[in-house]
Amino acid sequence: MAVIPFPGARGLTLPAHPDPWLDTLLHGGLPHELAYAFGGPFHLLLPERFDAGVAAFRAALDEADVDGRVYYAKKANKAAAWIERCAAGGTGVDVASLGELREALGHGVRGENIVVTGPAKADDLLRVAVLQGCLIAVDALDELDRLITLAATTRPARLLLRRLPPAQPHSRFGMDDAELHTALERCREAGDAVRMEGFSFHLSGYAVRPRADLAGELVDMCLTARALGLRADRISIGGGFAVDYAAADDWERFTHEQSPADYHAGKSFATSDFYPYHSPVAGADALRAILAARPGGRGAPLAARLRDCGVILLMEPGRALLDRAGCTVFPVQGVKERDGYGILTVGGTSLSLSEQWFNSEYLPDPVLLTDRPVGAPSPFRACVGGATCLESDMLTWRKVALATRPHPGDLLVYPNTAGYQMDSNESPFHDLPLPPKVVVEAPGGRTRWRLDHRPPA
Structure with missing residues (x-):
């Protein structure tokens, strides 16, 4: 088995980034x-x-002596694992x-360990969430009214009130100052029908400072809510x-050098179109x-304010986990050749x-696997298309640099795809x-595999 990397x-x-354990796994015969x-493509889960x-993430909370909870954002990948x-x-x-x-409950996650987000939640979702004791992020006043009505005839509803980020006033998520004031009054008037446990926000982007600033504001809002007799002891x-996919130097070079000439059919991408595949501060x-x-x-730092005010910090990482x-x-x-480069079609x-x-x-370089003898390197550049009748069905528009010409039966491996890449848009197109x-x-160092317990739809 030969693993053919892409020469710089x-x-x-x-x-x-280098991944020695994955390289070892790919060097074996398992992929082929x-x-x-x-008889086709597949995803490997680790x-x-x-x-x-x-x-x-838990270690980061412990180091800061902050009481916190980690919630996996299920939308990042549908697998049951x-x-x-x-x-x-x-x-x-x-x-x-x-x-x-239902998937989370069915695989054994307790309702009290589930947070329900999303805008304008359907009544059926709210009903099950209340009955199972889930924490519900309320996005609007009409949703709050429906939740209070439902809770009055079932059991108390646990909820957070979602704040519209002042720095992103055009966001469709959350409530502004006037709406939050009304929401707090309605929670107080609802009495035992609701347990108003705090506040949350949905903030686009990956910058640290806006999250810290808004988190500090939510801590102050918890104190205001407590003065009304509400619990308000946590923020999300x-x-x-x-996620940091690649080294800083490689990312800087890529973003400065890329041009339409690097892509099939002269495709053009602005740097702003790309996920930031290098991040100096990532994950935990x-x-x-x-x-x-x-x-x-x-x-004081946010950690100290959380401790001093007795506020629990909730977070919902998906890709980062x-x-x-x-x-x-x-x-x-x-494999075919056109205008000095190759066009690969993959299953x-x-x-x-x-x-x-x-x-x-998706920019991290794929890796070519072959189980045939490979002689001296013979560089080959190629874009990668899917097996459909659509011109736009391109896995990689870029003419990626391969060390040798691929052959049918070789495998192309895209690294680090678990976060949002594998199944967000999968469809059985063309049947x-x-x-x-x-x-x-790898229990005890022995590599084992099985199919995920959630079969493809």
């Missing part, structure tokens, strides 16, 4: 065995990496639909913890930075690599089956 000397590249068994991600890990380890789950809520800062380190920041640039927790494997079906579609369906590109998800674990 030829073509525009963005190598992912699975490709033969499934749940031990998910466990490590959760542990890192992550929810099973949450149930076993007491990690919370963030859901936004009745289907997601949502997700938005960046971003949480550390938020806790160390002084809200508004003054006073799935960092390096999976990859996607596509079999090469055909499957770009619907299983979701970034391309948001007018963007192509959805790629199965394969859970890979």
Whole structure:
């Protein structure tokens, strides 16, 4: 088995951070065995990496001596493996639909460990969430009214009031100052029908300072709510913890050098179209930075304010918990040459690599696997298309640099795809089956695999 990396000397590249354990796994015969068994593309899941991600966030809370709760944002990946890990380890789950809520409950996550987000939640979702004792982030006054009415005939509803970020006034999520004032009065008047436990926000982007500033504001709002007799002992800062896919130098070079000439058909991407594939502060380190920041640039750090005010910090990372927790494997079906570069067609579609369906590109370099003898390197540049009849079905518009010409039966592996890439937009277009998800674990150093307990739709 040969693993053929992309040499930096030829073509525009963005190598992912080294991953020795994944390299070892790919060097074995497992990928080709699975490709033969499934007859098409598949996803590899590495749940031990998910466990490590959760542990890192908890460690950041412990280091700051902050009482906090981690909720996995389920929308980042549909696999059951992550929810099973949450149930076993007491990690919370963030859901936004009745289907997601049922999945979490069905895999053993207790209702009290589930937070229900999303705008304008349907009555059926609210009903099950109340009955199961979930924490509900209320997005609007009419939703609050429906929730109070429902709770009056079932059981008390646990809720957070979602704040419209002042820095993002055009966001469709959350309530402004006047609406929050009304919401607090309605919670007070509802009496025992509701347990108003605090506030939350949905903030776009990955910057540390805006999250710390808004978190500090929510702490003050908790004190105001307590003066009205409400519980208000926790805040949620949502997700938005960046993932660092690539080295700083590689990312800077890529963003400065990329041009339409690097892409099939002269495709053009602005740097702003891309996810920030390098982040100097990512994952649990971003949480550390938020806790160390002084809200508004003054006073005590956020961690101290949380402790002093007895406020619990909730967070809902998705992509950050799935960092390096999976990859996607596509079999090469055909190779042609055009205008001095190759066009690869792989089994499957770009619907299983979701970034391309948001007018963007998934940039970490894929890796070529072959089980045939490979001689001296013979550089070959190629874009990568899916096996559909759509011109736009491109996994990689970029002419990626391969060390050798691929052949049908070789495999192309996209690294670090567990977070939002694998299944956000998957569809059985052309009646192509959805790629199965394969859970890979190494108990006692022995590599074992099984299919994920949630079969493809």
